[in-house]
Amino acid sequence: MHIPVLNRSRHPLPEYQTAHAAGLDVRANLAEPVTLKPLQRALIPTGLFLEIPVGYEMQVRPRSGLAYKHGIGIVNSPGTIDADYRGELKVLLVNLSDQEFVVQDGERIAQLVVARHETVQWQPAETLTETQRGTGGYGSTGVQ
Incomplete structure (x- = not known):
């Protein structure tokens, strides 16, 4: 796959x-070091601009x-860069x-991984098929 990059x-x-x-390592592009204190977050520039295929x-x-x-x-792992974004990649x-x-x-x-995705078209329904799990949510599997 070829991805245009500035x-x-x-x-x-x-x-x-x-x-x-699977992942490509990406580097920080900083004029000066950034210190992260415990529990602090920061948006780190990379200097890269991508054209991801639709x-x-x-x-x-x-x-x-x-x-x-x-x-x-x-913080938002994994972060997603969409095909129509043309700004700088920041982490x-x-x-x-x-x-x-x-x-x-x-x-x-960080590392970058390219992934194919589908575009959803919602299909309104009155009911959903039954499954063994049913409506069991967080922590509901594996415990009897």
């Missing part, structure tokens, strides 16, 4: 770190290493640890 950062384009990785979305996901080592996640990081974390320019802050 790279207005000082860093290389997002890239896969291994041959079979019928696809770009998912923005946390990097497992940052999550495990430093408690850094993404909404959150510090879930009890220590400050400094985001450095060029640091790999």
Whole structure:
């Protein structure tokens, strides 16, 4: 798949770190470091502008290493970049640890995964088919 991209950062384009990785690591594009205090969030620019094909979305996901080592996640995970968005890709990081974390320019802050999606057309109905689960919600499966 080819995705047109404007790279207005000082860093290389997002890239896969291994041959079979699903996500491309994306880097922070910062004039100066950003300090995230515990439970603080910040919108981190990447300097990238994408043209995602219609019928696809770009998912923005946390990097497992940052999550495990430093408690850094993404508030709206996974974030979605729609095919009609042409603004700068920014990542909404959150510090879930009890220590400050400094985001450095060029640091790999998230991963990007391309996913196909369908467009829904609602079909009004009077009833729905019955299932074994029925209306059981949160925590209702696996416990008798």
